[in-house]
Amino acid sequence: MTANIFTLYDEDTIAKRVASLAGEITKADPDRLLVVAVLKGSFIFAADLVRAMHRVGLEPEMEFIHLSSYGAGTESQDIRILRDVESDVNGRDIILVDDILESGRTLAFAKDRLINRGAKSVQIAALLDKPERRKAAISADYVGFTCPDKFVVGYGMDMGHAWRQLPFIGYVVPPKAEATDGKTGE
Template identity: 55%
Template sequence: MPVVRGKNIEELFSTEEIARRNEELARQIADGPSKDLLVIAILKGSFVFAADLIRALHKTGLAPEVEFMTLSSYGTGTVSRGVRLVKDIDSDVKGRDVLLIDDILESGRTLEYAKRLMFERGAANVSVAVLLDKHDKREATMEADYAGFRCPDKFVVGYGMDVAYAFRELPFVGVITGDA
């Protein structure tokens, strides 16, 4: 079991499994709506997944434009009541196929907000790709068009996902199981 920053990390999805799944997702995405494709990575957690998936898309022959959007859940205490747009994209989405990329689909509220916003701005089609789908946590009717892995109801780190800004650098997805 890897030890990082004095913590034991149980590996859920290996570097090799993730790379293989990214290639599969890219082929699926290439077969879907991709005319004048604009990829929008939802920051911060998706940055590693988005980079690898965009490179995999290139291998399929797609040449999307890439943008970044930052969204934040807000509310009282630890209960999220809504979504706030922190950093918007610069591109016009009108008439375009848009692919939203996020690290994890959990409650569904953040991606539901982003998808609705793109349609309100005139996108022809909006698809969603996520590395992890925590289906058991869903609060919105949101579903991903492309999902890498079904994720157990555990707090995950690595591959861009963090706890207090740490563990993003891990090349795999894992769970902190305790002190080393």
């Protein structure tokens, strides 16, 4: 896949913000905390966040929900459950962790699902927030960064399954098509 990727948030900036988020969550003093990571994009953020929580004295349990709304494209489509939370959520405080809160449709779906299953509370921790793209009436309780309206990759986020492994968050700028004047170069 050919594209130019420019750094938006570097590794050190991300690490400091994740540690800060863990501190904010600790101050809320959740009871029987269950962290539910929305796969696939949040897996790196969720792992770093629960490790940071451990360092500040929280011992959350960890679960996963795998929802698909993008497929291989860049625009949100219908939400499908590929893997559901297996733990009993009844009476639990839950932090729903996702990589990006954009349209809000996926997180609203997941939050409603957990509340309907008896969760005591469901809060959202989003690494990135794009409020100008919101289509659902939802906001994050914990936000890493407010993100400009750019397509982002890295730190678990992808574009067509590429660039999840990048240790930073970057934005994608597609290469410009070469201008041609009809000549073949001969």
